[in-house]
Amino acid sequence: MTELDLSFATDLLLQLVGVLPVTLGMSFLAMALALVLAIFFAIVQIFRIPGLNGFTQLYISFFRGTPLLVQLFLFYYGLPQMFPSMTAISAFQATILGLGLHFAAYMAELIRGAILGVDRSQMEAALSVGMDRLTAMRRIILPQAARIAVPGLMNSFIDLLKSTSLAFTLGVAEIMAKTQLEAASSFRFLESYLVLALVYWVVIMIMTWGQKYTERRLEEAY
Amino acid sequence: MALLELRNLHKAFNGQTVLDGIDLQVQQGEIVVVLGPSGSGKSTMLRCINYLETPDKGTITISDQSVDAESAGKKEILALRRKTSFVFQNYALFKNKTALGNITEALTTVHGIPEQKARKKAMTILEDVGLADRHDAWPSALSGGQQQRVGIGRAMALDANLMLFDEPTSALDPEKVHEVLDLMKKLARQKRTMMVVTHEIPFAREVADRIIFIDGGKIVEMGTPEEILDNPQDPRTRDFLRQVL
Numbered sequence: 001m002t003e004l005d006l007s008f009a010t011d012l013l014l015q016l017v018g019v020l021p022v023t024l025g026m027s028f029l030a031m032a033l034a035l036v037l038a039i040f041f042a043i044v045q046i047f048r049i050p051g052l053n054g055f056t057q058l059y060i061s062f063f064r065g066t067p068l069l070v071q072l073f074l075f076y077y078g079l080p081q082m083f084p085s086m087t088a089i090s091a092f093q094a095t096i097l098g099l100g101l102h103f104a105a106y107m108a109e110l111i112r113g114a115i116l117g118v119d120r121s122q123m124e125a126a127l128s129v130g131m132d133r134l135t136a137m138r139r140i141i142l143p144q145a146a147r148i149a150v151p152g153l154m155n156s157f158i159d160l161l162k163s164t165s166l167a168f169t170l171g172v173a174e175i176m177a178k179t180q181l182e183a184a185s186s187f188r189f190l191e192s193y194l195v196l197a198l199v200y201w202v203v204i205m206i207m208t209w210g211q212k213y214t215e216r217r218l219e220e221a222y
Numbered sequence: 223m224a225l226l227e228l229r230n231l232h233k234a235f236n237g238q239t240v241l242d243g244i245d246l247q248v249q250q251g252e253i254v255v256v257l258g259p260s261g262s263g264k265s266t267m268l269r270c271i272n273y274l275e276t277p278d279k280g281t282i283t284i285s286d287q288s289v290d291a292e293s294a295g296k297k298e299i300l301a302l303r304r305k306t307s308f309v310f311q312n313y314a315l316f317k318n319k320t321a322l323g324n325i326t327e328a329l330t331t332v333h334g335i336p337e338q339k340a341r342k343k344a345m346t347i348l349e350d351v352g353l354a355d356r357h358d359a360w361p362s363a364l365s366g367g368q369q370q371r372v373g374i375g376r377a378m379a380l381d382a383n384l385m386l387f388d389e390p391t392s393a394l395d396p397e398k399v400h401e402v403l404d405l406m407k408k409l410a411r412q413k414r415t416m417m418v419v420t421h422e423i424p425f426a427r428e429v430a431d432r433i434i435f436i437d438g439g440k441i442v443e444m445g446t447p448e449e450i451l452d453n454p455q456d457p458r459t460r461d462f463l464r465q466v467l
């Protein structure tokens with residue numbers, strides 16, 4: 001057994017920290033996209049909005065029923081063949097789109113459950129003071145649903161962040177891709193992937209602290 | 223002209239008739255107490271008036287807004303609803319809002335009153351209901367009686383033509399009932415138009431201009447508190463009063 005090469009590891013760590021913004025950028029942008037879509041799909045399903053409801057169900061079924069990697073390839077390599085205008089899409093953008101659409105499907109279910117978990121009387125009270133349903137959703141129901149949904153959404157986000165590692169297959173220069181490159185040229189696979197794992201782990205631990213803090217804030221009212 | 227007029231109101235749940243042709247007029251400033259056994263349709267009637275339940279048939283008119291159940295549009299329903307305020311048995315305070323926020327919420331989002339002005343009005347109301355010092359308390363930190371007083375404050379703030387109360391004291395611990403009833407008596411003295419479903423007979427006697435007795439989704443009998451409480455004509459009314467008194 002050879003010894004761990006610490007200077008190689010430190011060196012790689014610094015490089016990865018430099019590339020981390022790519023991973024985080026993809027994560028946050030994809031999460032924002034997923035959240036917006038998920039809230040939209042959840043509301044479509046709850047109000048059974050004609051036309052959109054059927055589409056939403058098909059959407060969720062497709063994105064839950066096929067592997068993420070297949071979806072990413074479909075977006076990046078497949079769709080531009082059908083829509084030549086999409087050739088301009090970068091691997092970075094394709095990943096955000098793919099991750100966003102994929103996780104929206106899971107999060108829609110989560111948010112739907114959270115909205116349905118808000119006591120019925122809250123909607124009635126909102127209507128009774130003269131709000132329309134949309135205002136009631138925005139002001140009363142969604143904020144309460146958020147409290148129910150946050151733990152699940154944080155799990156989705158952690159999952160999403162880890163899934164950005166798949167972007168290396170599209171050629172995005174994120175931390176996974178960087179590590180692979182270094183590992184292949186140095187043959188120091190153990191150090192390389194240990195450092196990579198450590199970076200993911202620390203980032204997600206920080207997120208988890210953030211989650212605990214947010215949850216406590218949201219609990220204040222209850 | 224009556225402030226509220228119900229004509230031939232019908233409602234069934236899963237084929238079971240709950241309101242069976244309710245006709246009723248309530249005058250401006252009148253306080254109407256609704257009595258009746260459990261399951262007789264009192265809540266449903268009240269909830270149909272502001273369309274928390276959709277009636278199957280009949281018309282509801284509040285001052286100049288008329289809604290026919292068979293041709294009701296969204297806009298009409300919203301307009302009708304905004305002429306009423308509702309006090310719930312389980313308070314139903316907005317859990318994500320403080321006591322003050324519960325009152326300002328509709329003022330700002332529905333009536334477009336600026337935040338500062340809304341807060342000022344809400345503080346006046348919290349003083350009225352005796353909870354000014356708890357203005358920044360979350361509902362979960364308030365007792366049942368306090369929550370219901372905020373609930374009444376929230377309804378008061380709307381300055382609606384008609385206040386609807388659905389058993390506002392039924393969920394309260396016995397020792398908290400009087401603080402809510404006292405507040406309602408205060409509202410009665412201000413001559414607000416109120417419809418109150420309650421089992422508090424002494425309150426009904428003291429405050430009601432008229433008592434309605436409902437059974438099986440029909441108005442069985444109505445009259446002054448003396449007429450209904452002291453000299454009920456219908457055997458169903460007599461049975462009911464014997465049980466609650």
Ligand SMILES: Nc1ncnc2c1ncn2[C@@H]1O[C@H](COP(=O)(O)OP(=O)(O)O)[C@@H](O)[C@H]1O
Nearest residue numbers: 235236240258259260261262263264265266267
């Ligand atoms: N949302 C509902 N779905 C089905 N049945 C209902 C619903 N609301 C009320 N009911 C039924 O209608 C009847 C009248 O209820 P309600 O108006 O609440 O009576 P009350 O307030 O006089 O006790 C009861 O039999 C009740 O079970």
Ligand SMILES: [Mg+2]
Nearest residue numbers: 264265266389
């Ligand atoms: Mg009832």
